Amino acid sequence: MASLYLIGIGPGSMDNLTGLAVKKLNESSVIIGYKYYINLIRPILKNKEIIESEITNEVDRAERAVLEVLNGKTVSLVSSGDSGIYGMAGLALEIISKKNIDIDVHVIPGISALNSAAALLGSPIMNDFCSISLSTNLTPWNIIEKRIMNAAEADFVIIFYNPKSMRRQNGIVNAMEIIKRYRNESTPVGIVKNAYRDGQEVILTDIKSMDYNTIDMFSTVIIGNSQTYLYKDFMITPRGYSKKYEY
Amino acid sequence: MASLYLIGIGPGSMDNLTGLAVKKLNESSVIIGYKYYINLIRPILKNKEIIESEITNEVDRAERAVLEVLNGKTVSLVSSGDSGIYGMAGLALEIISKKNIDIDVHVIPGISALNSAAALLGSPIMNDFCSISLSTNLTPWNIIEKRIMNAAEADFVIIFYNPKSMRRQNGIVNAMEIIKRYRNESTPVGIVKNAYRDGQEVILTDIKSMDYNTIDMFSTVIIGNSQTYLYKDFMITPRGYSKKYEY
Structure with missing residues (x-):
């Protein structure tokens, strides 16, 4: 058949x-x-x-x-x-x-981009996370905005698919304005471009310092939660072992 | 090295x-x-x-x-x-x-289980989704509960990892009580056990009819959003193409 x-x-x-x-x-x-x-x-x-x-x-x-x-x-x-x-x-x-x-x-x-971008960044999505596409091609902005607010409020790690396109330059800027209401400016941000292909770039930054010009339509953006930290070349979201175990 | x-x-x-x-x-x-x-x-x-x-x-x-x-x-x-x-x-x-x-x-x-369970169910996570672990081993229940509420309110598809363990039998029951406040009882639910290994089971049901006894520690549970529907053996969350294109 x-x-x-x-x-x-x-x-x-x-x-x-x-x-x-x-x-x-x-x-x-x-x-x-x-x-x-x-x-x-x-x-x-x-x-x-x-x-x-x-x-x-x-x-x-x-x-x-x-x-x-x-x-x-x-x-x-x-x-x-x-x-x-x-x-x-x-x-x-x-x-x-x-x-x-x-x-x-x-x-x-x-x-998916969430698996590959996370792997290249370290372990940013080791605890509960949300995936949100910023494309308004098929979903109206008011629904996307509501999802960003709820995700930020509940301290989910947030993965943005389609953060920017030729026609949509401001989605990621507007999304970050919402997130700033809920998260500290020092919250780590990971940007991965062309994961595992020619032109791969892995950028570790934070909400305050992130450069929107580095983001394009081949980028995935991961915003840490309140526990996420940077260490050397890694973005790490702890799952909570250190509260329970000695190491 | x-x-x-x-x-x-x-x-x-x-x-x-x-x-x-x-x-x-x-x-x-x-x-x-x-x-x-x-x-x-x-x-x-x-x-x-x-x-x-x-x-x-x-x-x-x-x-x-x-x-x-x-x-x-x-x-x-x-x-x-x-x-x-x-x-x-x-x-x-x-x-x-x-x-x-x-x-x-x-x-x-x-x-990950989200990729494999979704593939076996059809296309349940085609639009924005959240992943939440129901294990209270490392995360206190009040944080998990808050995440479930926010995810349900913003109409995310919700994926539950660790829905049950030997010691935790009620996590998924309590989680569904929260979700019922926000979602229709006819909302589709997919349960996948032992994805791609011996003993694989794929169950399509809804919030009203789901049988908690079918869920164990090798299960992944996916709760549809307000647009998700069942068709034959598939759980489908539309991304919105039908609002924009004729087919």
């Missing part, structure tokens, strides 16, 4: 793919994705029909993937990171459910 | 390890971990010194790992899931920073 695999390829380096993702790519005859991400995994896509498209054509890509499966082909629709975290899995399943299409479909998990 | 690798091995199936994790395990001469997780990856641990311990000895394991590196050995300290998400990375870095130890240390990202 033909299947649809909704695959997260991780940050983009070949060695942050899982074995399961590689296996499902191998089993597919058609690979569909945004061309920038297809390029990152092209070395392992031998003898495949590759359908590449531009960044904004998500709906076309998802519909094309479903159509190819209905035509009897096994298809991998790829996202960077984890397909189920701001990736293509949700859109594909939305379309399948809305049109009540009966195909075999599986989501294959991947290393 | 000897190095310490803080490695997330993913949910436990060999094919949800990343290539980078396998590479760093191969480079290590000593592997340290809780014996249940060591067992999951034993087939690839050839010619290694393996130091296994019981579940509660986290501090001992982290200190031993640091000591072995100081003795000149390259060590992998393994966690299930992602070492940086309620895993061993934070504790190891806490100890290193507190004792001001100067060793080469790297966190290697892995597929």
Whole structure:
């Protein structure tokens, strides 16, 4: 039976793919994705029909993937990171459910920006955290703003996806203005650009000193909670062991 | 130079390890971990010194790992899931920073329970979400409670790690009592047990009908937001494409 695999390829380096993702790519005859991400995994896509498209054509890509499966082909629709975290899995399943299409479909998990940015920073998300996308493309700002307030108030570590784009320059600035009402200016901030790919940059700073110009559309921003601290090249959010154990 | 690798091995199936994790395990001469997780990856641990311990000895394991590196050995300290998400990375870095130890240390990202449970459920965390551990071992209940309230109020999808343990049976019951104040009883709930390993179970239910007896210490529980719905075997949180595009 033909299947649809909704695959997260991780940050983009070949060695942050899982074995399961590689296996499902191998089993597919058609690979569909945004061309920038297809390029990152092209070395392992031998003898495949590759359908590449531009960044904004998500709906076309998802519909094309479903159509190819209905035509009897096994298809991998790829996202960077984890397909189920701001990736293509949700859109594909939305379309399948809305049109009540009966195909075999599986989501294959991947290393999302939260996993990869956190690893490069040390251990910033070792305690409870929230993930918030600052893109207003699909979510209105008033909802995003409410989530930032609640997350800051409850002392969650906060991960910002899509902190900036060509058209949206002020999302991260406005978000930080909200956070400043709840958190000390010395709270650590980690900025990771192009995690595990060419141009990787890891910046450790704090709320007061962070430079918004260093943030772009390939950045993930992690704001520490009240316990987070910096040590050498690491951003560390303790989980609480030191209150309970001697070391 | 000897190095310490803080490695997330993913949910436990060999094919949800990343290539980078396998590479760093191969480079290590000593592997340290809780014996249940060591067992999951034993087939690839050839010619290694393996130091296994019981579940509660986290501090001992982290200190031993640091000591072995100081003795000149390259060590992998393994966690299930992602070492940086309620895993061993934070504790190891806490100890290193507190004792001001100067060793080469790297966190290697892995597929956490949030990635794997979400993939098995469909696309429940496609929009903003919070991760909350219900373990009161290291965090007092009043802080956890505050986080649940804020997360529920701001309509985050909520992922509960450690929903129950041998000693803590009521955490998830109390957590759901809080959530019921903010969310409709028909809100979808996904429960995933033993993701990608023997005994895997995927349960789709809702706040009203969920059976607390199905939840154990190997479970991850995901509570939908106000937009989440069930379709066939999938739990879907739309990201908002249907408001903007025709399909």
